[in-house]
Amino acid sequence: MKFERAILHMDLDSFFVSVERLHNSALRGKPILIGGKSGRSVVSSASYEARKYGVHSAMPMRMALRLCPDAIVVSGDMERYSEQSRIITEIIREDAPLFEKASIDEFYLDLSGMDKYIGTWQWSKELRQRIIKETGLPISSALSINKLISKIGVDDAKPNGDQLIIAGTEREYIAPMSVRKIPSVGIKTQEKLHYMGVRTIQVLRDIPPALLKREFGKNGLHLWNKANAIDNTPVVPFHEQKSISTERTFREDSIDIKMLKSKLSQMVQKLAFELRSKKQLTANIAIKVRYADFNTFSKQKRIPYTANDRQLTEFAHTLFDQLYQRRQLVRLIGVRFSNLVHGNYQISIFDDTEEEINLLRAMDRLRKKYGAGVIRKG
């Protein structure tokens, strides 16, 4: 049997608009334009309601407002979008064997070979549902044998859907589409192809490659490959900033909240010590709970930069309380600190006492000398 790759493309639907709606529910169902309000700015994202009027991103704001005068203009908040993007990246990182972050709202996942163990398509659907559930943001995905077909396919999946292009059918799948659907075909190339009488991908793929090379140079060959659904570009793994994490599977599944929380505190203390030893601070804490039936839930929170046991334990417990909603046996809990920077903990005037800081330092000295497990708070 020929080995086929399995590439999943995930693309957030009108990402900036969705994030704004998450923060302001009054924006739901209304035509929204993200971009500056001055005359010279352009639309950086438009909601589906606004797109109905012919608005698209990169269009001058003035023109967009002429097409859709009722649209609500929201000036974008890049920091907020990056933060959401990072949260989604973390979810994907947790589950995916190999992934690439192509832009702030696009991901490619290489799931090749996974079919041996679990249904790739089922897995993809579940990941998509998990992202929707955990972030509240609509996302579309397409699964096929390469990046190109998945990228084209995701347009069919939108809004908020998924699309499977079964291996072997991809050539026929794209054949009836306009050549414009091929990424990299812009207006110029499209016009030239139209002039040659080429409108659909079907016609394009039957043109001899040599002819295309004569007309378009080296790009002509790429064009022919794409029209024939050939794309071998690999998924390049994406290294964002590192995180540190730990998790523990219990020998016996437990429902003893007191015990679970005490284990959680221990795990936090262990990680916080690691942070302080490396002279790092974290600004993001995540807690994971896996129930006896293997259903896994996680929740994370943005926090002020810290490496202090007390603060981190408080955050961990609050997150755990929010997360542990089912009265079910717990199989595993995990803690992760991400968004790390180099630095030492900024002591607070009112929250930290001298005794507490001294205790923390004394405990760290002992741990350094005798090992991390030598001492802990009860």
Add this chain to the structure above:
Amino acid sequence: MRFSISSGELLKNLQIISGAIPSNPVIPVLEDFLFDIKGNTLTITASDLDTTIKSVMDVRSDESGSIAIPGKILLETLKSFPEQPLTFNVSMDTKAIEITSSYGKYRLAGESGEDFPEMPAPPEEHNISIEGSKLKEAISTTIFATTTDEMRMAMTGVYFAVDMNDITVVATDAHKLVKYEMKNIPTNVVASFIVPKKGLSLLKGAMGNDDSVSLSFDRKNAFFSFGNTEISCRLIDQKFPDYTAVIPQNNNNILTISRTDILGSLKRIAIYANKTTNQVSFNISDGSLTVSAQDLDFSNEATEQLTCQYEGEPMTISFNAKFMIEMLNALHSENVRLELSSPNKAGLLYPDQDNSEVEIMMLVMPVMTHG
């Protein structure tokens, strides 16, 4: 209603009070300036409900009345004129406003002046008189130390403690704290209240050094009036943290250094510190201070050595350079004194000068050091 006024004079007053106009008003009329005419006196008001500012000016008018005029369009119009007399013609029925300049006519839609919220009346008691220059100085020395963390509402404002003959002004964000004591101001009252940052920065911008400011307050509001201007601020109804308890005693390690020297050094060294944490180290020994920082992620590193006076044990202590720079910038003395006890306890920064009228203390928490 019809009135004539100088465009420059009006613009000057509107620009001072426009700071009160909120960016996202709760009620639309707050986007407007309220124009209220009684005889030949025009009172203009801007408000966000918490902070209200009024300015009084002379005007030539045929009748009394009030109208709310959209703030943004009016300011833009006035800015585009050279100084000249303007005539405002207001239809009290339709609330239409017509402005006549030497170039032409401009028409805009106003709103009823009665829709504009009323400013609370200043209380009769606790009338304290302070020189504008002193109050201005007290505000600018403390206001930067407030927090933006809405979870700690009390610390988003500036704390005023009035004690018979002194007024102590305090601000903190839980990492740094500034205490500014004004002495010999007869008040005859013991009280304390927290004024929101917005009202104070408006006040700072509006008052002149020569103004004599009259401060009065009740349990809900503080009022500042001077010249032709009046500001009312709704107080933050929260308990200010007990800052006196956290000021460390016995700070036996005392560093005295030129303010501009250490400020300049910190500004340069901070460039090489981690951009998120801004941490710099002070290595202090007899007669010399070494300031250093590194950013491990980019392999950036910088060190400077400064001469200073130092009495105490050799010490290494680290601070957020941003805090230090803000604090040093707020002081004016030639030399400053940094009093320390240990590397994990607060540092106290004082201007090294004698002033019987004013006492300033700044407190900054270090970052935790290990080992």
